[in-house]
Amino acid sequence: MTAVSADGLDAAADGPGGRAGSSGGGEARTDSGESYRLNVDGFLRSVNGARIEDSLLTVLRDVLGVTAVKDACEQGRCGACSVLLDGRLAASCTVLAADADGSRVVTVAGLGGAGLTRAIRAMFLAEGAVQCGFCTPGFVVAVTDLLTRHPDADEGEIREALSGNICRCTGYGRILAAVRAVQAERGIIPAADAHAPGNAQDRPDGG
């Protein structure tokens, strides 16, 4: 990942505390001092009064207010809460937050506005890959992970890699089109192959 640098961790020990929604969320936490710190999107964030059973997802959303990470199933089955943990794709609901102490956590909000992620976001918009959008943060993380590790992933590899992310709105057609479009834009596949057979989006009559 190039979008986030772990530099300056100490400089931001308090994290972006003024972030909307950081008033805490869900659980009783006696103010018993700092339990651990999490490196989230390049900022060291103090987690106070934590409980050992808290998942990374719970801590991100309800303690640190990082609501860009979505909670849809809490079982690692839908990918809505996907993050990069030391550069590896993870469902944050299946990771104990305390285990992420010492790791770099990158959420969709921390992927940055440049490079590969920027291209992915642009193509998600251009190709109509976003409807309700609730799966989108997880997909953006998962596609970033896929195309970082495997820029020339073929059809089967793309489908396999993204099969841990559930979208209920799009039927995946536009999401897959967006991935192909990113590959085409980066010269990895011919532009003519970016659209699946039968994709007639520019011609309402289907062509």
Add this chain to the structure above:
Amino acid sequence: MGDEIVGGGVVAGEIGRSVRRPDGPDKVTGAFPYAGDLRVPGMLHARTLRSPYPRARIGRVDAAAARRLPGVAAVVLAADVPGVATYGLIVADQPVFAATEVRYAGEPVAAVAAVDAATARRALAAIEVDYEPLRPATDPERVLAADAQPLHPAGNLFREIDIRHGEPGVDGPVVVEDRYVVGMQDQAFLAPEAALASPAADGGVDLLVATQWLHSDREQLAACLGIPENLVRLTLAGVGGAFGGREDITLQIHGALLARAAGAPVRIAYDRVESFLGHPHRHPARMWFRHTATADGELVSVQAKVVLDGGAYASSSPAVLANALTHAAGPYRVPHARLRGVAVRTNNPPCGAMRGFGVPQVTIGHEAQMDRLADALGLDPVDLRTRNAVRPGDVLPTGQVLGGPLPARELIQLVAARPLPPPPAADVTGLALPGGLPAAAEPSRVRRGVGYALAYKNLLFSEGMDDSSAARVRLDLTDDGTPRVRVHSACAEVGQGFVTIAGQIARTELGVEQVVLAPADTAVGSAGSTSASRQTWMSGGAVRGACAAVADRLFARVARAAGLPAEVVEAPRRTLRIVAGEIVGVEAGLRVRIADALVEGPIEADYTFHHRRTTALDADGQGDPHVAFAGAAHRAVVDVDIDLGLVRVVSMALAQDCGTVLNPLSLRGQVEGGTAQGLGLALMEELVTVDGVVVNPTFHDYLLPTTADVPDLDFVAVTEPQPDAPYGVKGVGEAPTCTATPAIVAAIRAAVGRDLRRVPVRPQDLVDLPTRGDLPTRGDLPTRADVDTAGGGSTGE
């Protein structure tokens, strides 16, 4: 509304273009706030206590210990509902909290608000409820028996419909007959239910909520809270999908009661398990069909009996039943028909609206029958459908004369003409095989099949309802003097793209680049429900009408200021148009910048759109119940592993009757999503109940299609305009959901040569796995409790 595009200026090309979503940039960064993301300082956290029993008498509910817990701000029970004790979309038969009896497993009994979620959970555990479990009634075919106990004071019958068309007893020489069962599908929208309720100083309540229908929520909330509707203010929060599952009240009343009791804002939100228990599902169906035809393949008669299991409470069951039965013969010319059915109350989970609204179930039945009939006649299934496809001017089984365009013949022929995928290669591996990477089939043990389905689906609300949508449009100047349109509609954006379409319409009608959407809320008139494929037509029509009214006033203002004759001022649209940001009258030699015309003040107009009137069904099921229809035809190609019974959908082709296309990219997203949901119902999606209790309310056990399951869609849009709709649109979201399922099931039948009567199709339906008699099943076998009950009431023959 005519089909002329009025006021079209330089950006008139907005209609028909793949304009991007205005909320897209925030959604791809994670900044877009959904209802579950909302937090305010000092808010409380709510939890709901739900019955573990599908049916039980409640002796006593003691919340004293819960109320004493430190950090608990409020506990509400049935006795704490100040207004009407029950609610419901059509009939108010569902208690806000169960008082004396619970009727389904998961029914709310109490709710608490506390300083944090853990305290709220502890408070739930401290509430003592004395349940006296009763034997649940879970077989929908037995609850109407003479000796069946009423499960509710309103009885066990939500509705009965008997459609009689043509002459009774007329048959053709070729007869096919069978029973079909459809399991319970869930909407499984990705963002679980959530709301933020805040008490207001005026004694009212403010709700930020993810819903499909703000004004229906408000009406039901006000009744149960016992306060006037104007004190209940709702604003749409970010909605992560809906598909019918947010049309009913779930947590809205509970949250509002808690906020008022605690005097503080309350966040109420479900997790996935509670979401599965909290909202109504797609009705499971048991159906019997009998089709007869002439020897050369003309349909003579169709008989159907349909039993919809509505579960414990009515929700929209009466309307779903009407939809199911009025579509039960499919989009075919049928001289004689008898279509009967009931929607009944059981102790299963409540069922209501889901994409397709009763039509997917009957389409599974009538399309299976058409294939059987083709087989019996020795005809090609496409030819049989083509020969019998309905045409405008035909009389439907309700007596309704089919009005607008419905190119059913073209749809089935178009989809049949799409190129077929190549046969499986000998060296195929991995995802390209049934079972995918974990359980890839042995290639020599794979069988391929091709199947078709044709259906039509009604658009908008039916049966005489005078449905409407209101919109307010304001044209003003920004601080830097640029014209800006502000559109205010209560239409719930749930992902379908109304926010995109509304901007396209406003830009087209008023020739103004900058369009902002006010938050959807109850400060403006009702836009109705985001359901029934209705919002582009209804709320799109409202926005268009309001824009046209604004344009008329703008023209009149300019004409008056220019001293044009009175006849021009009174009917300025005849001579003035908007071109490139200017109001232009060629004959009058007039040319005024919109910005200049707005210097003397903004212009605002309200408009309420109504569709044409329909009529209710009479005692014989006759009437003019539906505003319009949209057709769809799918072709599915599947590969089946005949050892493991696993299915891979190789390709899906769709031809759909779309009316005028406002946004090709949105259209494609709707039909691809609808196809995937139909694929899920065909192969994997089923909420399984055992004696009324849902046993798989998680994403681990309720399977949803993934990128490994859904093939690229080969899509053809037929774009014949609907004459009475704005711009000639048709709703597009539902029709493909109806046809995807039966096309896939037909393809599996073709691959394995079995009569599949049950959906979803399971591996054990395809291969003869050893089974134990006591394995949990649903739908197709009576439960032990039912066997004990005296028989009768079966509607199968």
